[in-house]
Amino acid sequence: MSQYNFTFSEVMTKKTKPYGKDLAFGRYFTDHMFVMEYHHQKGWYDGKIIPHQPLTLDPASMIFHYGQTVFEGLKAYATKDGEIQLFRPEENIARLNRSNERMCIPQIDPDLALAAIKELVRIEKDWIPKQEGTSLYIRPFIIATEPYLGVAPAKQYKFIIILSPVGAYYKEGINPVKIAVETEYIRAIKGGTGEVKTAGNYAGSLIAQQKSAAKGYTQVLWLDALERKYIEEVGSMNVFFKIDGEVITPELNGSILPGVTRKSVIQLLKHWNEPVTERKISIDEVITAHKEGRLEEAFGAGTAAVISPIGELVCEDNKLVINNGKTGETARKLYDTLTGIQYGELPDPFNWINKIDV
């Protein structure tokens, strides 16, 4: 129980849970949701847990026209002992508020946001799937709801949390994915919104993703918009390359999303005394390292996919098969350690786990 008294309206008839089915990702939603309102004269108010239901919004609501919105993604995990664990939720909430700042959306009390997440997950605990690799995905988001056709920060918002029982984000699961380097479209540039989690970043990326999917690639690897040569991210993941025994990831430069899994990967590698460097890395450097047999591994890291090895990277005429298209030992060790901590099967030396009382 938290210090916050959220109203709870229980659903009359609970849905059938989709277990036994292939959950995939983001297709099923639980019985309840959290909703809180903001009005510029009242601040945030009326936090409540209610049945998962359609939002009723005026068609002039600013979210539909000017895209003022932020979101987060994190997961709740069921342990074998029946405990429920969140992984570094404070990091997601801190990033939500950084996103809010960039997008001119009012800050949310982090303690309140955490209490709302925990209370909702506690109510929906029977929705947390138990099969290996599954979890309950938590999607907090804020939308501008004021009905007004003018480009200005809104005076009214909704903060909503919905939950979705999920399996693997990529159909490949932990198996290596194929990624194409995008050379025409760009994702973000310093001074824009690339380092915060807001809808427009994703909307702009769809055309490149569609183009690469048509060629059989799971995702695109984005290059920097300025020089079109430095590696940024995969859009749903940050990216790491192991060259000559050193793990290299693009440094945070104002256009890359600062991933929670990215940060955790760096911390784990340092903890293991394995060389890890955050710096600019060009696609040419990766291609050259591959040609010279020095590119040992490549992998993505993100909440949805955890660790996703990259088995093949294509950049125009260069097709790089990495580690014979197999999962490398660093990716495997990171995946095993992260999921081991997340599912409570390994010790948590960094205090990353936040348990929910059931």
Add this chain to the structure above:
Amino acid sequence: MSQYNFTFSEVMTKKTKPYGKDLAFGRYFTDHMFVMEYHHQKGWYDGKIIPHQPLTLDPASMIFHYGQTVFEGLKAYATKDGEIQLFRPEENIARLNRSNERMCIPQIDPDLALAAIKELVRIEKDWIPKQEGTSLYIRPFIIATEPYLGVAPAKQYKFIIILSPVGAYYKEGINPVKIAVETEYIRAIKGGTGEVKTAGNYAGSLIAQQKSAAKGYTQVLWLDALERKYIEEVGSMNVFFKIDGEVITPELNGSILPGVTRKSVIQLLKHWNEPVTERKISIDEVITAHKEGRLEEAFGAGTAAVISPIGELVCEDNKLVINNGKTGETARKLYDTLTGIQYGELPDPFNWINKIDV
């Protein structure tokens, strides 16, 4: 009457029209709206005119998370003779489909879109305000409605048209506005979404606008994201500078919105045999021209504001007072001609007007 049979459900009780009040911009909405659905297996279907009412959308609808959306803005004008006129609606519809292409949203039949606009405006004709400078703003937009938490083009959409009786977009009206050059944040870059009308472009711009509004400036002038020196646009307007008798506007470069008013301004100037050039123009060139007394005028052009003279332009330590802070003769002539054509008080030599049968 059109060849399209849109269902019409008339509202039971009509709203009181806000006349006599200061309309401002985008605050009032008419009694009815147009809505059409898209499903990937059915295409666009079920176009209907219904009472203006809230949308009911699952909180997982992709518009709220990944921002897949496009919009347009155009106006209907009442002439003194009681006719209703649209200004170049075909241009807006063509741009809507270009925006759709970039944002991976299915194309809309341009004839159907035009018929929907005309039928809705015809039904709402009593909402068109009559005072000088007022009009009925038309906002067509498309939103991704599929409930799915995954970054991919949606399989379901809504195409909606809402109407708003409007006055001046800027409180200054045709009087000169003060604009600040933005040097920290950027709006768009080639390869991104700057040249299409999508929500994310506007969401990302709010912080700069808020910063400049706090200093007393109406809008920001965006510089290019690559070199941070070439002038792009004002975000709600394209921009023109008259230097040494020549009107110069930034060329369309993949990050600037190709405005319908911009295009009309260029056509009018050419028609008048006045020098007009589309090319790169740096902020330094404008500052130098001002220092040397060669900057005669600056003005913005857009559907919402029509022509908006810039009386003061500030760029870091340089404060440029342009034409003594007064409306210049080119801006005035363009404003008078454009509004003259729009309100049916001047001949329409370019066939820009599309009349609605009443």
